Amino acid sequence: MNKRDFLKKTGIGALGALAIPSILGANKKIKALKPGGRLRTAHIGVGNMGAEDLRDIASxxxxxxxxxxxxDAINLSAARKKYPKARIFADYRVMLADMKDTIDAVVISTPDHTHAPAAAHAMQMNKHVYCQKPLTHFVAESRQLKKLAEEKQLVTQMGIQVHSFYDYKLATLLIQDGIIGKVHTVHAWSPKNWGYKGTEPTGKDDVPAQLDWNLWLGTSPERPYKEGYYHPGNWRKLMDYGCGTLGDMGVHIMDTPYNALQLNVPMTIKNECQKTNGFGYPENNIVTYEFPGTDYTSDTLKWIWYDGPGMPPAHEDLVLPDGNGISHKRRTAIATDISLDAKKAAKGELPEQGAMFVGTKGRLLLPHFMQLPRKIQRGKYVDISKDIAKHNLGQPIRNYDSEGPKHYHEFVDACLGKxxxxxxFGYAAKLTETILLGVIAGRFPNQTLHWDANNAKFAEPEANRFLxxxxxxx
Structure with missing residues (x-):
């Protein structure tokens, strides 16, 4: 397939920063299969996270x-041993063309730069799509995939599996109940480091025999292969392929506050970080967003994301009660909740990753992950067992093996009309757009960017070329 045909088929090549359709709009009726039928799935990317996606969908x-x-032929061979009846391919375009009448849904678990091209190709062929997070590599792509999903009336799901976990559902319900009043600030953090401050490598290495380097690059710019820089593990650090820590852990940790507060996309974005060389992402980011208000927030909402070594820095909103501020009953509940992070919280130490909602009636700490949210008021933890009980969610689930497949099975059941x-993608496009605006702001350190959501452009024209x-x- 030549470039012109591919771009025409996917519908992405014609997008410009000024012509991106609005992400807002009513959902259309979904075309689902008959509830009693079976779902035939094709999987693009079956190594690492793709192997987990394959396992949980197939379960x-x-x-x-x-x-x-x-x-990668090694990944393909390992997956084929578990699913010997499946046909195997290196090129997703060939797979979709050859099996267009025997595939119902496509699961995409590739590096970020391949998400939109593969998803759009499948959706143009009327296939339901489950796509790993972040939904896309570019803002324009997110808006196009949302538009395609609506026009084609397809079942879609972004792969943020913790979205369906007990504690995140609970936190959403509690916030929307007004447990801490109107929320005016959110802090979210991860010390994970998908940044790279080194220079672009020179020269080239022999491509491993099992790897099709041209297909791995896909629609991204031509680049010689260098061992240790791209496949299989370091692409998240690099601007041509990944979206940094924001695009990895940020999607998971920002998802629940974003969903609970029913946010749209931000009005302003500022990333306090080091200047990059245009090849790798900055290593430490402090991204401040300002959002328009919703029913669950003040008139505007301030959101601060922190990532990289040592994050988050000290902040009065993040000070936790020590053990003396906890009742015996609450101390016992925290200590038995799960693992080291719960015990750290009981000692007044922040969990390694998480989010803090700050409202007019207190704060709500949501550790990441599989830990109960905790209300803090006047410097003390508050018992919220009655608030939890009224939602009839049952006992907290602390088994990843049982929680993990839920998000995938929800997608399968939706495809089957159940x-x-x-x-x-209607939700995922907005969350991904928010993430990507913060990523773009990393190219303009310490500068406030102003986002026009209706026209899908920055007030700062130099930033628009990265959309x-x-x-x-x-």
Missing amino acids: HPQVDVVALCDV ATCSAP KGAYREF
Whole structure:
């Protein structure tokens, strides 16, 4: 397939920063299969996270895995051993063309730069799509995928599996109950480091025999292969392929506050970080967003994201009660909640990753992950057992093996007409857009960018060129 045909088919190549359709709009009726039928799935990317996605989708009793695709023959061989009836491919375009009549849904678990090209290609062929987070590599792509999902009436889900976990559902309900009043500030953090302050490598190495480097690059710019920089593990650090820590942990940790507060996209974005060389992302980011208000927030909402070593820095909103501020009953509940982070919280130490909602009636700490949210008021933890009980969610679930498949099975059931997806592209596009605006702000350190959501452009014209990318013919 040549470049012109590919871009025409996906509908992405024609997008410009000024012509991106609005992400707002009513959901249309979804085209689902018959509830009693079976879902035939094809999987693009079956190594690492793709192997987990494949396992959890396939664990649904009404799924038949019919196709596997990966640019790495070792990944493909391992998956084929578990699903020997599935056909195998290296090129997803060939797979979709050859099996267009025997695939119902496509699962995409590739590096970020391949998400939108593969998803759009599948959706143009009327296939339901489950796509790993972040939904896309560029803002323009997120808006296009949302538009395609609505026009084609397809079932879609972004792969943020913790979205369906007990504690995140609970935190959403508690915030929307007004447990801490109107929220005016959110802090969210991860010390994970998907930044790279080194220089772009020179020269080239031999491409491993099992890897199709051209297909791995896909629509991204041509670049010689260098061992240790790209495949399989370091692409998140690099601007051409990943979205940094924001695009990895940020999607998970920001998801619940974003969902609970029913936010749209931000009005302003500022990233306090080091200047980059245009190849790798900055290592420490402090991204401040300002959002328009909602029913659950003050007139505007301030959101601060921190990532990288040592994050978050000290802040009065993040001070926790020590053990003396906890009742015996609450201390016992925290100590038995789960693992080291719960015990750290009981000692007045922040969990390694998490979010803090700050409202007019207190604060709500949401550790990441599989730990109960904790209300803080006047410097003390507050017993919220009655608030929790009224939602009839049952006992907290602390088993990842049982929680993990829920988000995937929700997608399968939606395809079969038995459920509704909780993270469809209509939602995922907005969350991803928010994430990507923070990523773009990292190219303009310490400068406030102003975002016009209706026209999908920055007031600062120099930032607009990063809203989309040129697709390479491959």
